[in-house]
Amino acid sequence: MLWACVLLPQLALDGVMRRRADPDEPLVLLTGTAQRRVLQTVNPAAKALGLRAGQSLTAAQALVRDFATVEYEPSDVERWHRLLAAWAYRFSSQVSLKYPRVLMMEIESSLGLFGPWPVFEKRLRDELSALGFHHRIVVAPNPAAARMLTNVHDGLAVTTRESLHHALALMPIDRIGLSREVATAFSRMGLHTLQQVLALPRNTLARRFPAQVLLHLDTLLGERALALECYLPPDFFDTRIELNFDVESHQALLFPLKRLISDLAVFLAGRDSGVQRFSLHLEHVEGKDTVVPVGLLSAERGAAMLFELARGRLEQIQVPSPVRAVRLLARDLPSFVPAHRELFDERAQQALPWEQLRERLRARLGDEAVNGLRAHADHRPECAWQPGLESKSAGPLLTAPRPGWLLRQPVPLDESGVRILAGPERIESGWWDGGDVRRDYFLVETRSGQRAWAYQTVGEDGSLLLQGWFA
Incomplete structure (x- = not known):
């Protein structure tokens, strides 16, 4: 070995x-008793001023003031x-x-x-x-x-x-x-x-x-083995930065936030995991901590992306009083699966992958401002698609063509010049939730060449009701 x-x-x-x-x-680390403070370590800038480890704080202050x-x-x-x-x-x-x-x-x-x-x-x-x-x-x-x-x-x-x-x-x-x-x-x-x-x-x-x-x-010399206890990473990340002065603006919190996120990314890479939820705790001089939750729809671990999301959440809150320390706590650390990439990436260099753009928009605009569509296991057209950004959803029940644009409410269709291309396709569903429907659907083409989806309720006479348009 x-x-x-x-x-x-x-x-x-x-x-x-x-x-x-x-x-x-110039910076020094102090140790010792209250009666005699001693310089434990000095950085290069302090050493250049003549400060040395082991000096008393009194002697150092007599030599250098700042x-x-x-x-x-x-x-x-x-x-x-x-x-x-x-x-x-x-x-x-x-x-x-x-x-x-x-x-x-x-x-x-x-x-x-x-x-x-x-x-x-x-x-x-x-x-x-x-x-x-x-x-x-x-x-x-x-x-x-x-x-x-x-x-x-x-x-x-x-x-x-x-x-x-x-x-x-x-x-x-x-x-x-x-x-x-x-x-x-x-x-x-x-x-x-x-x-x-x-x-x-x-x-x-x-x-x-x-x-x-x-x-x-x-x-x-290797004649006798040395027993070592191996390190195992914990199941959570919890670290804290105490600020040098009281902070009252978001801008001044960005540097410690970036360092915390960088440490979180290092921790995640070591565990080969991602983070889906974490929280920022702003510790104030007075009063309770301000908790800033950061949630993602899927696990991520890129430092740049996590910092961008945390900054977007942080900028949305009002800091009630000066901040003395910042703490980052992450307990939801699922396994991380890197995004599939092509050998020859055709994506423009400055473009963002959809997942990163989605999370950035949610952080900037709010969780309710960004929505998508997901398939729902229901034959009724108005129920087959629902808002949502969940990565897992039920697939469509049918492979028959469906219009890409559904009207909010069906409207009567002017049948002059309308030609029926296909149909009827009967849909009977919804008896279990009070929304029972019995309809015959037709694929029609208007005089202008547009293709539409229209239906007629079974057992009722009248004109076709237009429900959607095909692209």
Whole structure:
């Protein structure tokens, strides 16, 4: 087996930065007690001003006055870690979160689908960069070795046990996952690389160091298997963005909305599912949350389309008070079936598929403003077609020709110059709902050449009643 280790060296900072509209703004993450606030992490803009991780907030403010601060939240880091696990799940069925800030993926079984490793690696890097996360990637025959090699390498691909032993032998002793006390003891003995440690007699290591040291070395070399708990994506999506300031306009909500929809699309792609209903919760400074439901007639997962629909729904509401946070909750996640596409798509490049146009119109104009027609299992012409956009409907009961345009109410037909082409076709139906009809239908042609559908009620005399026109 081959394992790819994706190390996320600044996961906490990247998770915050990707949700801010201005990436060049100096930003620091704060931790520590209320009495002594400490800079946990700083972004490049803050580092350029002289701020460093580990500084106290008082010292940083004495050095620089204008920089943004965000509280370091371990729960947020865990949420971003799991979001990226959902992203990785689309590439491998074995994804592990055993190590902090690391995605461990079994990739050997995925190479046949995603191509050779250089092609696969480029795709992983491109998508991680697009998501806004810095990363380092290393491949090795076992997960423990891959994790430790990312401490000093990026882009290294070790595929055989022999090359693995060579790569590990050159690793510094303090970068292979040993405790600080054990690494310090080896250094004081003059042993600075793993190769020097492995040259010692095994019984000597067993006498001088705890049993966990030999177990760890055996795991690194692939002599002992490492048990990993694989990630399974949840059955719902729930994430929240707390805004930097109180928002009172729809326009200012579009950036966090776009980021939430982007994360939802990543999650859906990992589960190979779509979303049919989700809701936006606008958390206000005062009062209850405003809930904006977004419903689709069929499952979708394209980020651009979902954002367009959510924006259309959002713009229809009146925000009653300033918004402090935005939450997206999606529980209806059915399986997703991509639309059938032709090899040579004749659709104009700027045209929209019908499904996307339909959902966009519903979002812009409202659910009741867009209707279609669906067949209904009824012989009566006025009941055979009903308004509706449902994808599943009963098919027509007959294959006989029917007019494309039915009049709202039948009207008497001027029979002068009318020629009967076909008929009569008797329709008797509706006794069960009080709308019983007994009619003889005729296909007729008028003097001007128009073809029409007319009927006469059985047992009654009089002129034909015109009910519809053929195209």
